Every structure is written in structure tokens, then in C-alpha cells.
Amino acid sequence: MSTTRTHPVAGRATEVPPRSRTSPPSRRRSSRTRDRLAAAAFLTPLLAYLALFYAFPLFRNLDLSVRGYTVRNFVQGGAPFIGFDNYVKVFTSQTFVPALTHTAVFTLVSIAFQFAVGLALAVFFHSSFRLSATLRALFLVPWLLPLIVSASTWSWMLNSDSGVVNSLLRAVGVDPVNWLTDPNMALVSVLVANIWIGIPFNLVILYSGLQNIPKDLYEAAALDGATAWQTFWRVTFPLLRPVSAIVILLGLVYTLKVFDIIWIMTRGGPAGSSTTLATWTYQLGFGSLLPNFGPAAAVGNILIVLALLAGLAYIRLQRRQEA
Known part of the structure; x- marks a missing residue:
């Protein structure tokens, strides 16, 4: 039913429209429905991508590892289901312990040197001086180069006969070293190359973390008479712990699966002296005329579990720091 109201000036009766019959709860439910549909529309492509490129390959790899696959x-x-026979073959293989040891040494030493050198360079570039931005940009070159180019360059530099490193050693009267063909030096050679490639990543992330530390803390430390070393250990390093944890986690996950650098430089040799789990899984699956897809998939799953354990350790560490 409409109501009439007298206009105070014209003295005429005006008709006021009836109130809307839609209640506020109904409008809220309609708004929530639209929000859910919009969220689902944005989320669907991501879920499809994860299912297609992550979930399905992981399921396929698990299936490969529990079946007796041949080329036919x-x-x-x-392919017949054989359970955990492929994992038994991997764990009882004479290559497993050396490959696991090489993987651990390669990963831990790479991360330690990459983080230490990257942190030192980040602190160095954090102080303003001329050409600091230019030099910092030049340090990014190893990170920007394709890995196949970097590995090929290091293979040429460390060549026993025509490498520039041995040429310099001869120039100073030192006997040349068989960097890539000596079982005692092959792993060291690929370690040096991988550390050189990973330093720029640590430099960039840690330098960004230093930029977020308030300068007032450094001024307060200077007023208290703290030395540069005391300022680093009591101000800089503690405040960089969250960033450092992320850098170490990403470096761990990346280094565990390094394949191309080792394969191009040494192919896991000589005599398996630089074989890691990543190169071993490739050798099992594609390195011979009779590929062993099942054991290769099993080694790949071991790498996935190691990366997963690293991620869980990082989450637990973050929770301890927040508590």
C-alpha cells in the first residue's frame, strides 16, 4: 500500500514508492554466492594446471616405480605389478650409497658456500659506493646464463689439455690437474661450477632482505659503540633469519635435483665418482639400450621424498621462530 505525503512548499500530495521487498539476509546470501563463483572461476585454472603438470606426473611416476616396465x-x-621390488633393487645396488653420499656432499657444500659468499657480497654491496649497482648487475650474469652454456664453459676451462685453468697453472710452474677425468677431482669440479652459478641468487635475495632492515637499528648500535662485527652478528644476521631460511630451502630443493651441470661436465664419471641421485635416475631410464624405467622412477621418488622432508623441516623451523 502506497502512502501520500504533503509537500511543504507546493502543498501537493506526493506518492512515496513502497520499500524494497528484498531482505538484507537475502542480499548477503546472493553476494556470497557471487563471491564463491568468482573464486571458483579464478581457482579452476590453477587446479587444472596442478593436476595436469604435478599430480598426474607424480601419480605416473609412482605407478612406474611399482611395476615391471620394459620398452614393449x-x-x-x-606392465605387471611387482610392489616394492624396484625400491629393493635401488637400495641394494652398489651405486646407491655412493650416489647418496655424492648428493649429500654436493648439496651441503654448494649451499654452504653459496650462502656464505652470497651473504658476504650482499653485506658488501649494502654499503653505498660508486658503481655498486653496476657491479651488482654484473654478478647476475652467471645466474642469467643458460645452464648448458655455463656447464660447457666450465668444461672448456677445466679441460686437462687445452683448458685455461691448466694453462695458468703451467704458467706459474704448477703441474696441470685432470679436473674432469680424475676420480678425486671430478666432484670438486662440478661443485665449483655449481657454487659459481648459485651465488647470484643468494646475493639478490639476501640483499633484498638487508634493504628491509631499519637503518635506525644500525645507528643505535653505532651509538652504543658496537663494532662492525658485533653489529653484523647481533643486528644484521638475526634479522635476516627468515630470509636466510627461505634462501637455504630453495637452494636445497634446487641443488638436490641438479642434473644438467653434472651431466654436461662429467656424465657422472669417471667411474661414478660424481654420480648423484639425479644423474643416476637418468642413467637408469635413458642411459642404456635396455632402460630400467621402474628403478629410475624409484630413484626419482627418493629425490621427491628428500625435497619433501626439507620442506617440512623448513615449516617446523618457521613455527618455532614464530612461537
């Missing part, structure tokens, strides 16, 4: 049944299908 890999193409035609019908």
Missing part, C-alpha cells in the same frame, strides 16, 4: 609394455601397456 611401456608402449603397449600391461
